[in-house]
Structure formats: C-alpha cells, structure tokens
Amino acid sequence: MTNHKLIIDVKNVSKVFSDGTLALDNVSLSVKKNEVVVLIGPSGSGKSTLLRTLNLLESPTKGEVFFDGISLTDETTDINLLRQKMGMVFQGFHLFPHLSVLDNLRIAPVSLKKLSIHEATITSESMLKKVGLLDKAKNYPNQLSGGQKQRIAIARSLTMSPEIMLFDEPTSALDPEMVGEVLNVMRELALQGMTMVIVTHEMQFAEEVADIVYVMDKGQIIESGSPEIIFHQPQTERCKEFLKRVIEKK
Amino acid sequence: MDFSFLLDPYYINILLQGLLTTVILAVVSVAFGTVIAIGVALLRMMKSKIIRFILGAYVEIIRGTPIVVQLIIFYSLFHVKVILVGSYDLSPFIPGMFTLFINSSAYMAEVIRAGINSVDKGQWEASRSLGMTYGMTFRKIIFPQAIKNILPALGNEFVTLIKETSVLMYSGVAELTYQATMIKSQTYGFMESYLVAATFYFLLTYPTSQLMKRLERRLAKSDQS
Numbered sequence: 001m002t003n004h005k006l007i008i009d010v011k012n013v014s015k016v017f018s019d020g021t022l023a024l025d026n027v028s029l030s031v032k033k034n035e036v037v038v039l040i041g042p043s044g045s046g047k048s049t050l051l052r053t054l055n056l057l058e059s060p061t062k063g064e065v066f067f068d069g070i071s072l073t074d075e076t077t078d079i080n081l082l083r084q085k086m087g088m089v090f091q092g093f094h095l096f097p098h099l100s101v102l103d104n105l106r107i108a109p110v111s112l113k114k115l116s117i118h119e120a121t122i123t124s125e126s127m128l129k130k131v132g133l134l135d136k137a138k139n140y141p142n143q144l145s146g147g148q149k150q151r152i153a154i155a156r157s158l159t160m161s162p163e164i165m166l167f168d169e170p171t172s173a174l175d176p177e178m179v180g181e182v183l184n185v186m187r188e189l190a191l192q193g194m195t196m197v198i199v200t201h202e203m204q205f206a207e208e209v210a211d212i213v214y215v216m217d218k219g220q221i222i223e224s225g226s227p228e229i230i231f232h233q234p235q236t237e238r239c240k241e242f243l244k245r246v247i248e249k250k
Numbered sequence: 251m252d253f254s255f256l257l258d259p260y261y262i263n264i265l266l267q268g269l270l271t272t273v274i275l276a277v278v279s280v281a282f283g284t285v286i287a288i289g290v291a292l293l294r295m296m297k298s299k300i301i302r303f304i305l306g307a308y309v310e311i312i313r314g315t316p317i318v319v320q321l322i323i324f325y326s327l328f329h330v331k332v333i334l335v336g337s338y339d340l341s342p343f344i345p346g347m348f349t350l351f352i353n354s355s356a357y358m359a360e361v362i363r364a365g366i367n368s369v370d371k372g373q374w375e376a377s378r379s380l381g382m383t384y385g386m387t388f389r390k391i392i393f394p395q396a397i398k399n400i401l402p403a404l405g406n407e408f409v410t411l412i413k414e415t416s417v418l419m420y421s422g423v424a425e426l427t428y429q430a431t432m433i434k435s436q437t438y439g440f441m442e443s444y445l446v447a448a449t450f451y452f453l454l455t456y457p458t459s460q461l462m463k464r465l466e467r468r469l470a471k472s473d474q475s
Contacts, residue, residue, distance in 0.1 A: 057375055084381030094376035098394045107390060108380040153376075160380060 005033045006069070007164050007195055008054055013063035015049055015219075023049040024060070025219035031164065031197055036190050038206040038227075039199045041216035042242060047199045050216070051168050054197060055079075055086045068163070084112055087157025091169040093149040095141035101128070101152055102137040105159045112160070120159070127155040131185050147178030151185050165189065167198040203246055207231050215239045255437045256446065268429030269450050275350060275415040275425060276454075280408045282347075283354030290359035291366065305359075312356035318417050321349040325421050346418040354411050358404060365400035366392060398469045405462030409455045416451075426450055 008031035015024040023046050031037050039047040052058040053065055056072045056079050065072045067082050096104050105124035109115045115123070128134040131151040141149060150170055157165060167186065171179040183205050190196060190209045200206055206213060206227065213230040215223045215238075223230065223239040234240045255261040294305045312320070328348070330341040369392050377387040419428035430447035434440055 055379055057379065080378075080381045080383050082381075083379055086379070088376075088379035090372060090376060092370075092372050094370070094372035096373065096376070096391055096395075108382060111386055111390065112381050157380070 007031050007033055007067065008197070009066040009069075010050070010053070011064045011066070013050075013053055013060040013065060015046075015053065015058060016061045022219050023058075024053070026063070027216075027219070027221055028063075029214060029221065029224075031195060033163075033195055034193045035195055035211045036209050037197045038210040038213045039197065039216060040201070040203065040206055040213060040242075041222075042245075045216040046219040047216050048168050049219075051166055051197060051199050054166055055083050055088055057088075080112075084108075084160050085163045087154075087160060087162035087165040089150070089153050089157060089165065089167045089170045091172050093141075093146070093153045093173070095149055095153055095156070097141050099140075100137070101133070101139050101141070101144075104141070104152060105156050108156070109159050123159050124155075127158045128152075130158070130188075131155045132181075145178060146174045147181045150174065150178075150182045154182075154185055154189075164195040164197065167196065167200070169199050169201065171200065171202060201246075203231070203243075215242065217242065251442055252437075252439055253442055253446070255433060255439060255442070261433055261437075264429045264433060265426070265446065265450065268424060268426040268447075269454075271423065271425040272412065272415050272451075273454065275347070275418065275423070276408065276412040279347065279350035279354050279415070280404075280411055282351045283358055283407075283411070284404065286351060286355035287358035287362055290355060291362035294359070294363055295366070309356045309359055312353055313360065317349065317353050317414055318420060320353060321346065321417050321420055324349050324352075342418070342422040346421045346423045350411065350415065350418075353414070354407060357410075358407055361403040361407060362396075362400055365396040365403065368399050369395045401469065402462055402466040405458065405465065409459050409462070412454050412458065413451060 008029075010027060010029045013024055013027050014022070016022055025046075027046070027050055029037070029050070039050060041047050049058055053060050054067075056065070059073060067086065070077055070082065072079060072082065095101075096107070099107060102121065102124055105127060106117065106120040109120045109123060110117060125134060125137065128137055131154055133148060133151055133155070136144060136148065136152070141152070144152065154165075154170075170186070171182050174182065179202070183202065186196070186198070186205075187209060196209075198206070198209075208227075210227045212224060213227050214221050215230060215234075217238055223234060223236050225235075229235075230239070231243065234243060290305050290309065294302055294309075296302065325345040328345045330344045333340040333344075373391055373395065374387060377391045378384075382390070415425055416427040418425050419431060422428070424432075426447050430443045433446075434443040437443065
C-alpha cells in the first residue's frame with residue numbers, strides 16, 4: 001500500500017434497530033484506496049449491518065461514517081451523489097426484472113450521469129465483457145442462473161465507475177457450483193486494484209484476497225489484522241472459537 | 251311475463267339512454283377515481299405520520315361504510331341547485347359523481363398501495379445504492395413492476411363500479427336502474443323491467459372482466475420471458 005488515502009472511515013458507530021436490538025456496538029474501521037477489506041463472523045454478528053451503514057442503507061444511531069472525508073449523515077451531504085461512487089452487490093442480486101440485462105446496466109448511467117444511450121451502451125457492453133456475459137445483453141434477469149445474475153449485478157454497479165465496491169454475502173444465495181464464477185470476477189476486480197469491502201462466509205476466498213480481515217461478533221469487531229494472522233494465529237479466544245466452528249462445518 | 255315493451259321504440263330509447271349514462275358514469279368515475287387514488291397512495295407513502303393517518307382513515311372509513319349511505323350524506327350536504335343544460339337537469343350528478351369518485355378512489359388507493367408494496371424491498375435498495383433518487387427509483391424501477399399487480403385489480407374495480415353506479419338512482423340520476431324503475435311504473439312489468447336492466451349490466455361487466463382476465467394472462471406471460 002503506497003497510497004494511504006482513506007476512502008471510508010467509520011468512527012464509533014452504533015446501530016440500534018427499532019425493535020431494540022443492538023446490531024452495532026461502537027464500531028470503528030477504515031478502508032484505504034486499493035484495499036480489500038473482508039468482514040467475517042457468525043450470522044447476526046452485525047457484518048451486513050456494518051456494510052450497509054457504509055452507503056447509508058442503514059443510518060447509524062450513533063457515530064459517523066465518512067466517505068472521501070465527507071460525513072454521510074451531515075445534512076448538507078447529497079447521499080445520492082456519494083452512492084454513485086459506491087457500488088453495492090447484494091446477496092439476493094436484486095436485478096431489475098422488468099428490464100433487459102443491457103438496460104439493467106444502462107439505467108443508472110443514463111439517468112444519473114446523463115450519458116447518451118450510445119455512450120452508456122458502450123460502457124455497459126465492456127462491463128458485460130468483463131464479467132463474461134456479453135452474450136446475455138438482450139436477455140431478461142429471470143432467464144439467467146444465479147451465478148450469472150450475480151455477475152450481472154456486479155457489472156451493473158461497475159457501470160457507474162465506483163471508487164469502492166461493497167459486497168454483502170454475494171455468494172450466500174448461490175448453488176455451490178456457481179460460487180466459483182462469482183468469486184473469479186471478484187478476484188479479477190481485486191487484482192485490478194478495486195477498493196472492496198466484502199462480507200462473506202467463504203473463508204478460503206477471504207484469506208486469499210483480503211488485505212485486512214475484520215472479525216465481528218455481537219455487533220463488535222473482536223479482532224482485525226492480516227489474513228495470515230487472523231486465520232493462523234488468532235489472538236482472541238472468541239475469534240479462535242469462531243474459526244474452529246467454521247472449519248468444523250466444512 | 252310480458253317483454254313486449256322491448257319492441258316499443260319509446261322504451262328502447264329510455265333504456266339506451268340509461269345504459270349510456272351508466273357507461274359514462276363508470277368511465278368518468280374510474281378515470282377521476284384513479285387520479286385521486288394515485289395521489290392518495292403516493293401521499294400515504296410519505297414520512298409525515300399526520301398525513302398517513304388522515305389518508306389511512308379516509309380509505310378505511312370510505313371502504314367501511316355503504317355507498318348508498320355515502321351518497322345520501324353527500325346529497326344532503328351539497329344542496330345543489332338545478333343546473334339546466336338544455337332541458338336536462340345536471341344537479342343530481344354532482345353529489346352522485348362525487349360519491350363515485352370518493353368511493354372508487356378509496357378502493358383503488360388501497361389496490362395501488364398494495365401493488366407498490368408487493369415489489370421486493372431489495373429493488374428499492376439496489377436502485378438507491380446506484381445513486382438513483384427516491385423519485386427516479388419510484389418511476390423507473392418500482393412503478394413499472396407494481397403496475398403489473400395493479401392493472402388487473404383496477405379492472406375488477408371498474409367492473410364493481412359499473413354495478414355501483416346503480417345507487418345513483420337514489421339521487422335521481424337517470425341511469426339504467428332508474429330507467430328500469432320508470433319503465434316498471436309505466437308498464438307494471440315489475441320483474442321484466444329489472445330483468446332487462448340486469449341483462450344490460452351483465453352485458454357490460456362480463457366482457458370487461460373477460461378482457462381483464464386476458465390482460466392479466468398477458469402480463470403474467472411477459473413476467474416469465
């Protein structure tokens with residue numbers, strides 16, 4: 001990491017849901033440019049909630065989130081403008097079923113960046129090529145397999161040329177034989193220097209692509225460090241316990 | 251049974267006038283009702299609790315009371331003076347139309363709201379996470395999907411409305427049921443005149459509902475492609 005520019009800076013964020021659950025308990029984390037950050041931890045530990053506060057799909061109850069030095073919760077901040085620079089990929093894909101694959105990719109750049117249809121088509125097609133699905137441009141989402149849908153969803157985010165990509169368990173809803181194709185696309189992105197924050201249960205993948213791993217439990221970050229440390233010499237008991245459970249399950 | 255009045259051009263004319271009035275009432279009410287309903291449904295999505303409460307109450311009260319009672323209340327509320335267009339007095343139409351607008355808009359607002367809510371929450375999140383505004387997301391992502399659920403239900407509402415225009419006879423609007431009553435009092439053919447009216451209503455509602463079923467099937471098909 002030669003470039004130390006902070007893209008995301010989470011400062012003492014807590015999140016209490018309306019039903020009273022404490023989903024995030026005083027969490028801090030930062031993401032530098034070109035860094036791949038992976039969040040792991042048991043279900044319900046708050047990883048997804050933390051990821052969703054990064055683009056304000058969840059607004060923090062306490063604390064602040066900064067993107068490029070701008071506070072997301074500040075009243076003068078145009079969150080829509082910031083979200084254009086943050087791609088997000090969901091567990092459930094959420095492609096737009098009434099639009100063709102090509103239109104799924106074009107709709108945001110055409111509506112927001114005021115690109116002409118022609119310009120947007122060129123960008124979109126190059127993104128489809130990147131995820132290996134250019135031949136599906138004319139198809140509709142429900143004609144695709146899960147793995148293809150997720151690759152399209154990644155391409156859709158990329159058409160906005162984001163500065164960072166957020167992945168919320170991108171392979172958890174996939175059949176096992178389709179996990180690989182999605183992880184390959186993400187690997188490729190990481191190699192190209194995309195800044196990424198990934199919530200995942202794929203431990204091998206996490207170890208392979210992560211620059212920094214954060215381990216969460218009960219709304220707190222219990223340990224963070226390089227994958228070598230986290231996966232081979234975890235420092236805390238809770239982290240050891242979690243990793244033991246995950247490996248036993250395999 | 252004596253249906254010989256159906257051969258008399260005088261009675262035929264009365265019936266056809268009633269039929270035309272009924273069709274006009276239904277079409278105009280569904281058009282205006284839809285516009286009001288979209289407004290109500292959209293306002294009910296707003297953050298303001300007061301607005302949501304008022305409109306929620308509006309929808310529930312209108313749907314929870316009989317349309318005849320509503321008509322009589324609006325009729326006595328308005329006290330419309332005679333409005334002559336040619337030799338035709340339009341004054342009974344005012345409370346009548348008002349009742350139909352209000353009534354249909356409440357039912358349709360609920361249909362539209364349900365249609366919008368039936369779109370997966372993930373669609374909102376995916377669109378907003380791309381940076382699209384609330385309004386853009388609604389127009390380009392949510393509404394085009396919701397309309398598939400809304401259209402068939404609106405068609406059913408239209409069929410219901412065709413039948414409900416009959417309550418306007420109480421306020422003296424010369425629609426189909428009113429005309430049947432008039433024929434009854436002149437021919438004393440009690441059952442006959444209402445059987446004819448019923449047939450006319452069915453001839454309006456049945457093709458409409460068949461058309462809606464076909465539309466529904468086509469929308470369902472386009473979902474799979």
